[in-house]
Amino acid sequence: MSISTALAQLSLGVCLQLAASAEVPAYARVEFVPAQEFTLAWVHSIEKVRWEEDYEVMLSAHSEDALRADFGGAAQPHPALPQPVLVAKAARIRGSAAGMEPPEGAIFKDGWYHYTPMITEHQEIRLTRSEFVPDYEWCDPHGCRSLAAILPSDGGVTLMRACTQPE
Numbered sequence: 001m002s003i004s005t006a007l008a009q010l011s012l013g014v015c016l017q018l019a020a021s022a023e024v025p026a027y028a029r030v031e032f033v034p035a036q037e038f039t040l041a042w043v044h045s046i047e048k049v050r051w052e053e054d055y056e057v058m059l060s061a062h063s064e065d066a067l068r069a070d071f072g073g074a075a076q077p078h079p080a081l082p083q084p085v086l087v088a089k090a091a092r093i094r095g096s097a098a099g100m101e102p103p104e105g106a107i108f109k110d111g112w113y114h115y116t117p118m119i120t121e122h123q124e125i126r127l128t129r130s131e132f133v134p135d136y137e138w139c140d141p142h143g144c145r146s147l148a149a150i151l152p153s154d155g156g157v158t159l160m161r162a163c164t165q166p167e
Contacts, residue, residue: 011165012036012057012084016150019126019157031151032165039139040160045132047097053088053117057162060085060121084162086125088117124161129153 013034041052059082092112093102102113127136129147136147151158 012059013163013165014038014057014086015159015161015163016147017159018151018154019159020154029151030166032163033138033140033150034165035140037140039144040127041137041139041144043134044097044100045130047100049097049100050094052092052094054090056087056089057084058087059083083123084164086122086160086162088120088122091115091117122161124159127158127160129155129158131155 011034013032013036016031016033017029036057037055039052039054041050043050092114093100093106094112096102096113102108103115103118106113106115108114127147129135131153134146135153137144138147138150147153147158
């Protein structure tokens with residue numbers, strides 16, 4: 001690992017922003033969470049089944065926008081710097097219910113279905129939040145808290161993406 005890569009990883013984290021404010025960048029409130037590993041958890045609104053997904057913030061030079069085609073049509077890595085991405089490492093469902101079956105290959109252990117998500121690398125994840133259900137729970141090495149403790153909800157969508165700490 002190069003020194004620049006090591007330094008960049010020190011400032012990796014997650015940026016949270018209300019989607020409605022993303023259209024007005026000058027006034028947009030972006031909350032930076034300095035975490036490279038975290039769990040996002042929620043309870044299904046109808047079935048009341050808990051879901052948990054483990055993520056890691058990593059640098060990736062292989063994202064779609066970091067590829068370009070050469071004259072021969074073969075994809076080549078773009079010389080740009082690696083971009084931070086969210087990588088889904090593991091997921092769990094506490095039981096199952098109608099329309100919420102665990103994916104094929106999930107392993108049932110200690111009351112949870114454990115599996116690896118099919119799509120692992122994400123540029124951005126849209127979190128739908130509502131006043132009618134409990135908010136998402138954010139867990140990292142410092143403990144767990146409601147997502148509202150980090151960024152209050154407007155009852156709409158919150159954008160979650162990997163980022164580097166703003167200067």
